[in-house]
Amino acid sequence: MKQTNVLFIWDVRGELKDYLRKGLSGLQNLELNFLDDVSEDNLLKHAPEADILVGWRPSRDLLDAATKFRLFINPGVGVQHHLDTFRELSKTRDVILINGHGNTYFTAQHAVALLLALTNKIIQHHRWMEEGQWRKGDSDAKSVPLRDRRIGLLGYGAVNSKVHRFLSGFDLDFHVCRTSWKSESDDLPTPVEKYTTSQLHKFLREVDTLFVGVPQTPATVGMIGMKELELLGENGLVVTVARGPVIQEEAFYDALAQKRIAGAAIDVWYRYQPEEDAEGRKYPSSLPFHRLDNVVLSPHRGASPMDDLRRWDEVIENITRFTTGSEEFINVVDLERGY
Numbered sequence: 001m002k003q004t005n006v007l008f009i010w011d012v013r014g015e016l017k018d019y020l021r022k023g024l025s026g027l028q029n030l031e032l033n034f035l036d037d038v039s040e041d042n043l044l045k046h047a048p049e050a051d052i053l054v055g056w057r058p059s060r061d062l063l064d065a066a067t068k069f070r071l072f073i074n075p076g077v078g079v080q081h082h083l084d085t086f087r088e089l090s091k092t093r094d095v096i097l098i099n100g101h102g103n104t105y106f107t108a109q110h111a112v113a114l115l116l117a118l119t120n121k122i123i124q125h126h127r128w129m130e131e132g133q134w135r136k137g138d139s140d141a142k143s144v145p146l147r148d149r150r151i152g153l154l155g156y157g158a159v160n161s162k163v164h165r166f167l168s169g170f171d172l173d174f175h176v177c178r179t180s181w182k183s184e185s186d187d188l189p190t191p192v193e194k195y196t197t198s199q200l201h202k203f204l205r206e207v208d209t210l211f212v213g214v215p216q217t218p219a220t221v222g223m224i225g226m227k228e229l230e231l232l233g234e235n236g237l238v239v240t241v242a243r244g245p246v247i248q249e250e251a252f253y254d255a256l257a258q259k260r261i262a263g264a265a266i267d268v269w270y271r272y273q274p275e276e277d278a279e280g281r282k283y284p285s286s287l288p289f290h291r292l293d294n295v296v297l298s299p300h301r302g303a304s305p306m307d308d309l310r311r312w313d314e315v316i317e318n319i320t321r322f323t324t325g326s327e328e329f330i331n332v333v334d335l336e337r338g339y
Helices: 014-023 040-049 060-065 083-089 104-119 122-130 158-167 197-206 226-231 249-257 310-323
Strands: 004-008 030-034 052-054 071-074 096-099 150-154 173-178 193-196 209-212 237-240 263-266 295-297
Touching: 004 040, 004 310, 014 030, 014 310, 040 060, 052 310, 060 083, 071 310, 104 122, 104 158, 104 209, 104 237, 104 263, 104 295, 150 158, 150 197, 158 173, 173 197, 193 197, 197 226, 226 249, 249 263
Parallel strands: 004 030, 004 052, 052 071, 071 096, 150 173, 150 209, 173 193, 209 237, 237 263, 263 295
Antiparallel strands: none
């Protein structure tokens, strides 16, 4: 059988090398290439022999030099920066882009943690205790019971499906809005009310706690504006772990500042290279979300811990499938749809 060459395009730590080697040890016709020198020049020298590339941000020169590669595995969620390049490559080459979902367990865990921090006012009480204020009461920051809240899962991919499972032990009503139900699973953890994105406003009128978990595509950028936020009502809560531009920045800030919704927990942002202000502080929005008293702020860290090894299991599985001749891979990106 033909040998498969896999080129890893970053400096892979020793523990991960061992994990990958062990996970793929049953394959005799496989060569794993971990380079000590991952400079662009050295990567270009090794690229022509690669059947599979694994990494995050390959240069176009590297992709062009890798004339044999058929599979590019992006180990983390989020491939919008690859789409234009792979759409162009696919016109003349048979190439497949994989959007890794190994971190989605942690992202879903983080989303639930953000909701609980928001409803139980953990941040406020922590700050008061730092200041030596002992047991400030409900008149200052009372908890919001989860019981009987109406959870809205906007998008039902790898993250929100796990959020659903994690929250299934609470006394909650679940509503799910997704592009299509053609591929729906019969194994949902609870009963749900089903909507498609064409019914977005109907969906939002029926929920009071919104988890935003859709990919960033031309169809989703700005899909949540002031009108959509107001449909949640003044007791509405938003948790977003998708991509910042899915919610219109100014509308989001105004809805929170004017208390048109009760609160939000935010892990995804609008400026990822913020400039320092006069005091050396960096804020990932042009608007002062950090001054609001009804938010929980998080610096896009839902994928933590980055050093967890089991997140690489689907990478091992996709390499195994390629090496054994399968054409069925996990989390293949539909280049037209953008996810």
